[in-house]
Amino acid sequence: MLARWTRGVTRDEWLRLSGFGAAVLALHVVGWGLFLYYSGHYRPLVGLGLTAYLFGLRHAFDADHIAAIDNTTRKLLSEDKRPVGVGFFFSLGHSSVVFAL
Numbered sequence: 001m002l003a004r005w006t007r008g009v010t011r012d013e014w015l016r017l018s019g020f021g022a023a024v025l026a027l028h029v030v031g032w033g034l035f036l037y038y039s040g041h042y043r044p045l046v047g048l049g050l051t052a053y054l055f056g057l058r059h060a061f062d063a064d065h066i067a068a069i070d071n072t073t074r075k076l077l078s079e080d081k082r083p084v085g086v087g088f089f090f091s092l093g094h095s096s097v098v099f100a101l
Helices: 002-007 011-041 045-060 063-078 086-100
Strands: none
Touching: 011 045, 011 086, 045 086, 063 086
């Protein structure tokens, strides 16, 4: 199954996917680094930070999010376009509102 999927991915798409993965990894490293730094100074915020992170992970898999990404992916596929990065940009736009607040 995986071998069949990887044959259909071009080199440019692999580079884009690698960039998306690197961005997610970088955001997690920065976020956890800040969490560890500030948790040493403000002990009461440790529980709040972990709770917020775990609720955010749970929120990412809400049915309306999955449906929005699925609908966009299906639309792009029906137009013979490659939906590489649909979920990444949905989550980036969604989380930027949270970050701004």
